[in-house]
Amino acid sequence: VYDIAEETMDGKKLRIVHYLNQFFGQQGGEDKADMGLKVKEGPVGPGIALQDILAEKGEVAATIICGDNHYAENIEAVTEEALTLIKPHEADLLVAGPAFAAGRYGMACGALCAGVQETLGMPAVTGMFEENPGVDLYRRKTYICKTGNNSLKMKDDLAHMAGFALKLLSKGINAKLVSKETIGRPSEDGYFPRGILKNEYTQKTAAERSVDMLLAKLQGRPFESEVPVPGFEDIPVPESVKNMGSCRIAVISDGGLVPRGNPDKMKGRGNQLLAVYDMESFLPENRSREGYEIAHTGYLPFEVMEDINRLVPIDALRELEKDNVIEKVYPRFFSTSGNVTSSKRCGEIGEEIADELKREGVQAAILTST
Amino acid sequence: MMKLQIESVDIRDVKAAQKTRVSDHIVYIDLQELEELILEDGRIRSVSLDLVSPGDRARIVNLDDVIQPRCKIDRENEDFPGWLSKMKVTGNGRTRSLNGIAVLVSNPCTIREYAALLDMSGPGAIGPYTTMNNICVSPMPAANVDDRDFENAVKAAGLKTAVYLAGAAEGHPVDDIETFDLHIPESGKDTGLPRVAYYYQMYTPQRDFYNGADPVFYGRELSGILPTVVHPNEILDGGIVNMHKIYGLDTYSIQNHPIVKALYKRHGKDLVFAGAVIGIANMDPVLRQRKAMVAASLISNVLGADGVILTKILGGLVQVDLGLVAEACEQAGVKTVYFVSFNDSNGALEEQITFFPDCLDAAINVGQSLEWMRLEMEPEKIIGGTPETRILHPAGIAQTAGDRIIEVEQSVFAGGFCHIGGLPIMAVDY
Numbered sequence: 001v002y003d004i005a006e007e008t009m010d011g012k013k014l015r016i017v018h019y020l021n022q023f024f025g026q027q028g029g030e031d032k033a034d035m036g037l038k039v040k041e042g043p044v045g046p047g048i049a050l051q052d053i054l055a056e057k058g059e060v061a062a063t064i065i066c067g068d069n070h071y072a073e074n075i076e077a078v079t080e081e082a083l084t085l086i087k088p089h090e091a092d093l094l095v096a097g098p099a100f101a102a103g104r105y106g107m108a109c110g111a112l113c114a115g116v117q118e119t120l121g122m123p124a125v126t127g128m129f130e131e132n133p134g135v136d137l138y139r140r141k142t143y144i145c146k147t148g149n150n151s152l153k154m155k156d157d158l159a160h161m162a163g164f165a166l167k168l169l170s171k172g173i174n175a176k177l178v179s180k181e182t183i184g185r186p187s188e189d190g191y192f193p194r195g196i197l198k199n200e201y202t203q204k205t206a207a208e209r210s211v212d213m214l215l216a217k218l219q220g221r222p223f224e225s226e227v228p229v230p231g232f233e234d235i236p237v238p239e240s241v242k243n244m245g246s247c248r249i250a251v252i253s254d255g256g257l258v259p260r261g262n263p264d265k266m267k268g269r270g271n272q273l274l275a276v277y278d279m280e281s282f283l284p285e286n287r288s289r290e291g292y293e294i295a296h297t298g299y300l301p302f303e304v305m306e307d308i309n310r311l312v313p314i315d316a317l318r319e320l321e322k323d324n325v326i327e328k329v330y331p332r333f334f335s336t337s338g339n340v341t342s343s344k345r346c347g348e349i350g351e352e353i354a355d356e357l358k359r360e361g362v363q364a365a366i367l368t369s370t
Numbered sequence: 371m372m373k374l375q376i377e378s379v380d381i382r383d384v385k386a387a388q389k390t391r392v393s394d395h396i397v398y399i400d401l402q403e404l405e406e407l408i409l410e411d412g413r414i415r416s417v418s419l420d421l422v423s424p425g426d427r428a429r430i431v432n433l434d435d436v437i438q439p440r441c442k443i444d445r446e447n448e449d450f451p452g453w454l455s456k457m458k459v460t461g462n463g464r465t466r467s468l469n470g471i472a473v474l475v476s477n478p479c480t481i482r483e484y485a486a487l488l489d490m491s492g493p494g495a496i497g498p499y500t501t502m503n504n505i506c507v508s509p510m511p512a513a514n515v516d517d518r519d520f521e522n523a524v525k526a527a528g529l530k531t532a533v534y535l536a537g538a539a540e541g542h543p544v545d546d547i548e549t550f551d552l553h554i555p556e557s558g559k560d561t562g563l564p565r566v567a568y569y570y571q572m573y574t575p576q577r578d579f580y581n582g583a584d585p586v587f588y589g590r591e592l593s594g595i596l597p598t599v600v601h602p603n604e605i606l607d608g609g610i611v612n613m614h615k616i617y618g619l620d621t622y623s624i625q626n627h628p629i630v631k632a633l634y635k636r637h638g639k640d641l642v643f644a645g646a647v648i649g650i651a652n653m654d655p656v657l658r659q660r661k662a663m664v665a666a667s668l669i670s671n672v673l674g675a676d677g678v679i680l681t682k683i684l685g686g687l688v689q690v691d692l693g694l695v696a697e698a699c700e701q702a703g704v705k706t707v708y709f710v711s712f713n714d715s716n717g718a719l720e721e722q723i724t725f726f727p728d729c730l731d732a733a734i735n736v737g738q739s740l741e742w743m744r745l746e747m748e749p750e751k752i753i754g755g756t757p758e759t760r761i762l763h764p765a766g767i768a769q770t771a772g773d774r775i776i777e778v779e780q781s782v783f784a785g786g787f788c789h790i791g792g793l794p795i796m797a798v799d800y
Binding site: 178179180183185186193194195196197198199200201202203204205206207208209210211213214215217218219223225226227228229230232267268269270272298339340341342343344345346 | 493496564566576628629631632633635636640641676677678679685686705706707709710712713714716717718719720721722723724726728730731732733734735736737738740741743764765766780786788790791792793794795796797798799800
């Protein structure tokens with residue numbers, strides 16, 4: 001828990017919008033779980049405690065309340081509607097919950113915080129218990145403070161969230177971070193890791209650390225690697241295709257080939273998206289190179305743009321299909337951009353593709369990389 | 371015998387003056403004389419020379435390199451051989467070096483995507499060069515000089531300026547003398563200390579421009595070269611310069627190579643410095659394996675190393691190159707410490723590793739090269755370009771040097787990232 005008195009906001013009073021579910025928003029219990037969005041001026045329920053904690057530092061200007069079922073069943077639509085209700089308040093911050101261990105409530109708090117940040121560019125903080133499913137779904141998109149699993153220590157949890165929010169918004173400098181941002185490590189500031197990396201200052205340079213580590217290794221003293229070893233599984237090489245004549249072949253590429261204009265917004269670096277395009281319409285026999293672009297910043301695309309076959313050998317495959325050397329080219333092309341995508345996401349994309357190919361009885365795939 | 375003595379003079383300010391000299395730790399520069407010197411190169415039509423100091427609301431753009439003022443003191447040695455003088459192995463004799471001042475060399479006409487910048491104040495003032503008094507050199511090309519030739523001219527202009535400034539400190543009291551004395555064939559015999567080598571993967575063709583490599587080794591390119599043994603002093607003393615763009619490394623860092631210096635510091639006490647092997651990243655899998663094999667053999671069988679530290683520049687596939695060399699070293703019985711850089715803010719540490727042989731149990735986290743920063747600073751002075759000069763945005767959004775707010779990644783700053791471990795940083799899960 002922070003000492004709020006230490007946080008500085010240039011003397012400015014924070015305007016806060018608070019989100020609550022129907023229960024904490026004092027609308028009723030499970031019987032009101034289907035209620036839609038409702039706005040109340042000023043603080044409600046836990047918001048009154050939040051206001052007490054903030055005292056002169058902030059003002060809970062409005063409270064948005066929604067039924068748990070209604071939100072959890074219409075996440076996108078309710079978030080969008082809630083954003084239109086929040087915007088006119090010109091707030092500095094959204095506080096949602098805390099949701100403790102309540103799953104539907106956690107999803108709503110996470111979705112709304114993420115939406116407010118993405119769409120309104122407004123900071124947002126929520127709080128949850130570690131087993132709340134909202135934690136895994138939203139910790140990468142918003143700050144989720146760690147709370148107890150029920151409201152017994154509501155006041156402490158709110159004080160933690162308020163202090164955290166003030167720290168986030170303060171003009172101070174965290175001398176530990178190269179970026180000078182105010183935020184501390186997840187373990188120090190009591191929030192769930194967001195799955196991002198920041199450069200922190202260390203006592204010694206990386207070069208000095210490397211000599212220390214090597215000497216420890218050479219002298220048989222204990223040392224700790226600075227990078228966790230991921231422990232990849234060994235993937236056995238599959239058996240070769242026995243009968244090409246009855247083989248359906250899919251094409252997968254991580255070279256970032258997308259339609260001109262990149263309608264799916266595939267990112268050239270750190271991409272998370274798998275796009276699937278219909279072979280016939282995306283790669284017709286008579287195609288113009290004007291119809292494509294490369295969403296991949298890790299290689300120079302000139303050669304591919306000259307002839308798409310250099311990335312996707314579609315003309316050769318169609319010829320083999322015509323000559324009955326293979327049975328068929330699988331009609332869907334899997335396109336992704338593999339350039340510093342996290343290995344975890346790569347694994348998920350691979351599984352998604354494999355599921356479809358297995359389901360559709362495709363025997364082989366050509367995977368081109370760049 | 372290789373013995374290098376670097377005699378340093380601490381500089382606390384830099385000023386324009388009638389006569390170039392260094393007195394009482396202040397560098398005075400006759401800018402006209404320096405301009406004439408740079409214009410001796412027929413590839414350069416004109417040059418802007420600007421002085422910047424810490425706290426200035428100055429933004430230097432299109433940065434190609436940062437160079438420490440250095441010159442050889444004894445006549446039998448050469449400054450930046452292959453660039454400014456004839457071929458002569460570097461790393462011997464006396465070198466004068468100026469601390470607290472850097473030459474920032476910009477190519478205002480560059481069309482390469484990854485040009486670096488430096489903010490002398492504001493939130494983007496990160497890294498060592500923002501605390502120094504610097505001279506900015508921004509040449510413009512003569513007619514009909516092609517892009518690549520001009521890039522070489524820009525680099526040469528920067529190196530020339532570095533030699534010119536250090537030369538001006540002749541007779542000034544020296545603040546520090548560092549000695550790098552290492553006779554590899556006989557060093558460490560019978561000491562019982564472990565022999566430690568350094569593997570320096572100092573080039574990658576990933577960003578080769580017009581399919582040509584940058585001339586980083588004695589003024590010529592390295593592409594296609596097999597790993598080769600160099601004396602560590604050659605690295606410190608101008609045998610190696612940075613590529614024509616700053617991708618988390620610059621010549622200043624190479625002139626003060628942090629691993630070479632750290633190994634020298636422990637030489638004779640905890641270890642014997644067994645020498646350095648330089649290599650490049652390969653884009654061909656067979657060449658990559660050959661490189662790993664040859665590098666490991668040089669480190670193990672020629673240098674006789676018991677341990678090796680391995681670094682690279684840039685990221686992605688080159689991490690595999692480095693890992694293969696490390697793996698081959700471990701297989702040859704040489705213990706390794708291997709540098710890993712992270713190239714995206716997305717994903718926790720362990721999710722970003724895509725290659726990691728089990729035998730590599732000692733990795734150094736050299737930081738996250740692409741951490742986003744949002745910078746608010748209205749520059750009063752833009753050097754090396756114009757307010758309209760494009761600044762690379764991590765998501766491809768158009769932004770220019772004169773914008774009040776720009777978003778950049780840390781490694782776009784000269785001195786904001788250091789692939790060879792010169793910064794006291796590491797990437798941490800947030």
